[in-house]
Amino acid sequence: MKRNCLLTTGLKAVLATGLGGLLVLSGPQGSNAEAKTWPSVRSPIEKDPIIEAKIDDWLSKMSLEQKVGQMIQAEIKSISPDDAAKYHIGSVLNGGGSWPTDDANGPLGAWMSMASLFYGASMDTGDGRLAIPVMWGTDAVHGHNNVVGATVFPHNIGLGAANNPGLMRDIGTVTAREVAVTGIDWTFAPTVAVAQDIRWGRTYESYSSDPKIVANLSKEILLGLQGHPALDNFLSQQKVIATTKHFIGDGGTIDGDDQGNTVLPEDELFDIHGQGYVQTIGAGVQTVMASFNSWNGDKVHGSQYLLTDVLKGKMGFDGFVVGDWNGHAQVEGCSNSSCPQAVNAGVDLFMVPEDWKAFLSNTVSQVKLGEIPISRIDDAVRRILRVKYRAGMFDHGKPVEHQLAGRASLIGHADHRAVARQAVRESLVLLENNGILPLNPKDKIIVTGSGADNLAFQSGGWTVTWQGRDLESRIINPRKYYQGHTSILDGMREAVKTAGGKVKTDPKAKADVAVVVFGEEPYAEFDGDIASTDFDLKASKDFALIQDFKARNIPVVTVFLSGRPRGVDAAIDASDAFIAAWLPGSEGAGVADVILGDKYSFKGRLPFDWPASTDEGGNAKTRYARGYNAAINIGSEP
Ligand code: BGC
Ligand code: BGC
DSSP, rough: OOOGGGGHHHEEEEHHHHHHHHHHOOOOOOOOOOOOOOOOOHHHHSOOOHHHHHHHHHHHHHHHHHHHHHHHETTTTOOHHHHHHTTOOOEEEEOTTSSSSSSSSSSSHHHHHHHHHHHHHHHTGGGGOOOOOOOOEEEOBBBBBSSSSOOOOOOOHHHHHOOOOHHHHHHHHHHHHHHTTTOOOEOOOBBBOOSSTTTTTTTTGGOOHHHHHHHHHHHHHHHHOOOOTTTTTTTTTTOOOOOOOOOTTGGGGGGGTOOEEEEOOOHHHIISSSSSHHHHHHTHHHEEOSSSSSTEEGGGGOIIIIIIIIIIIIIIOOEEEEOOOOOEEEEEBBBTTTOHHHHHOOOOOOEOOOOHHHHHHHHHHHHHSSSOOOOHHHHHHHHHHHHHHTTTTTOOOOOGGSTTTGGGGGOOOHHHHHHHHHHHHHHEEEESSSSSSSBOOOOOOEEEEEETHHHHHHSSSSBBBBBOOTTTOOBOOOOOTTTOOHHHHHHHHHHHHHHHHHOOOTTSOOSSEEEEEEEOOOOOTTTTTOOOOOOOTTTHHHHHHHHHHHHHHEEEEEEEEEESSOOHHHHHOOOOOEEEEEEETBBBHHHHHHHHHSOOHHHHHHHHSSSSSOOTOOOEEEEEEEEEEEEEHTTTTO
């Protein structure tokens, strides 16, 4: 890596802006011959001459329609297997909250059945079609989270707090196994966003505001997902193709505006937002997703400089670039169904969930009219086929014949959930403790608060549904979507029972201590953007509970569930201990493991600065800096 001293980036930026840097700021499409920023990161996977020759052969046989079809990814609700075959579609996806059945609680086998239907159609050579396997992508971003019953890991922010590389690899391994059970080839993960403004609704998808942590953890989870390039497990039948996303600058937009504008000189763009790509390309990631955001005013989906010159050229990425959900439509002059600019810029596979048919015919016409050179189409198809070959898609046979196919017992398997529970334990960050923790399980303990027994709160967005709630009614996901999950209350009950006691849930009960669990309601992209980091405590029934316990002289341990730090000074000050628990996922028992008894200590460290509540001018100072953990910092625990 060229730059290892991040502390100097500010200075470099000043220099860059003062000198030739203005050129950079005035437009990313410039040649930037001066920029030495992007290192060449040759993939550890050598190009295989046999595969390349097979691709040459395909390219010589494919019609233009067949080639452009390979470049399209449609959503399973908007395309049938027959149409996918008829139009030579290269890929399908299920979006967040899209399942093969109308009901999330449909049979698990429906996933595999659908995978088989799409695969079978794509391999049918009737009517002169070519047998090129269709590739199914899904957002398995914290476990195989669209599938009811799957193991759900803490969202990335919690894993950044845990910051345990070995654990990341295990999480990748488990996620790949559960995805493989359902016949799906590909996950749109890991997210390597380095969120710089926690008001962004996708902050929880970011491991940390520290690029080094992001780069390191994303490399490890990638090695778990895809396997290690030096080992036989690389893209074996127990692995999935991964995606590093969203290239580039997704976490750097002004005011944390989702899909907004990231304004930075080029070397800062690289130093902050590029590190995850260096590490994951270096570890063999096969696909990179283009980002919705702009860089210095230009949408990345339309940036030939970033996608082609930088990513594929300078950095040497030889897999394919997938567009984000209609991301091409945001390029000036484009729409969902047409965007020659993005094809020319270097997007290889287009996520056109619904308007795929029109996009296909428009792109074919644009090639015929000379607006898109055929060499660009051939390059895109070559990259897509290269990944399909590398992933063994031509060799592994039908999805139902794969090693883990249909092994329902692996979905949410106890061994998998044990990994998730460890992740929960390690993700917890202790912000305050006046000595009340750890709790004695023999004490009289009340467990209450809106998050105590709330599986939707605990997992957040990207869990069975996109936003963690119904889009129209806004009602949070029903409990039946969380089969096999354990709430924080469940975990406390179990542990206390084992010790011979009984947890109380009535806040009016007599008790030695109260555990109050509350925090943010589920959200995902767009919906989760906020104007202020303050959490509204005035309107919070949970805060009223905390105050009530205080008034009754019952000490309070607050467990705060959230996708990011929030200004909650009054709640912290009113609590005897305060724990940031992030979005822990399916294994709520990991919380009880740490707060009860002394078997486990608080290991997590803040992956982001934690703000104080804002002052009258609307400004929030940092209350706890990144890296903080009260247990470690006061030396009470090893
Ligand atoms: C899909 C998501 C997608 C989003 C983009 C939703 O309807 O379910 O997967 O990210 O649309 O707008
Ligand atoms: C998100 C991506 C996701 C895609 C498919 C988009 O809206 O930005 O992260 O992979 O939808 O669901």
